[in-house]
Amino acid sequence: MAVQPEGTPCWADAMFGDIEGAKRFYADVLGWTFGESSSEYGHYTQAYANGRAVAAVVPPMPGQDGRSQWCLYFASPDAAATAERIRHHGGEVLMEPMRVGDLGTMCLGREPSGAVFGVWQAGRHEGFEATATPGAYCWAEVFTRDPERTDAFLAAVFPYRMKEIDDDAVDFRMFEVGEDTVLGRMRMTDDFPPEVPSYINVYFTVDDCDAAVARATGLGAVCRFGPMTSPFGRFAALSDPQGANFTVIDVTTTEGGMPRTRDV
Secondary structure (H helix, E strand, O other): OOOOOOOOEEEEEEEOOOHHHHHHHHHHHHOOEEOOOEHHHOOEEEEEEOOEEEEEEEOOOOOOOOOOOEEEEEEOOOHHHHHHHHHHOOOEEEEEEEEEOOOEEEEEEEOOOOOEEEEEEEOOOOOOOOOOOOOOEEEEEEEEOOHHHHHHHHHHHOOOEEEEEOOOOOOEEEEEEOOEEEEEEEEOOOOOOOOOOOEEEEEEEOOOHHHHHHHHHHOOOEEEEEEEEEOOEEEEEEEOOOOOEEEEEEOOOOOOOOOOEEEO
């Protein structure tokens, strides 16, 4: 796949204390295979679905702590300029733009409500080699307790247009790049325990949602929601055995009509 337009999700990775356990889990649940571990880049290891790079896993650096979680990266033609906009609009730069050999330049940021994300300026590594196919990334949503600040921040940092679900009972917005809808934003309700911070939920495609959930829970994952069928597919939210949240979705199994939306 070519370099993605600015603001488009382009890569996902996660840090795991038990890297071999993570490989076994995602190999069984999503069918991933793994490349060689790169000692030059902290034993960063790419995952493949049907031979195409779709994500990566990495062990923590010495002395590094923190729970496992998926990090979504957004494409940028200039990571340094994006980092400046993150600061200027109320976010925090957690890792300054850093060149990763000839692969590209990355930085890590946190939006005002606390969700962590990455920025990727592509070099030789352009990002996902496949999307919306079994085992590959297909969608993501920002879950936030402060949607007004999150919406303003995202629209200022990236060249997004916004739409929202035309239903006063649902606080859900969508962000568009060109003609493509690339990201969702959901208000966190009281259903979420207060200790759960804002986060970005990454969706991976599967052939059969129920079978994927059965495989995942059989390996120690926790099903947080679903499976349920929507106009977008049949999906379920999971926490893997090391605590990283993600969602599986079968986009071929749908139910109901698409919701009406309105421009913001």
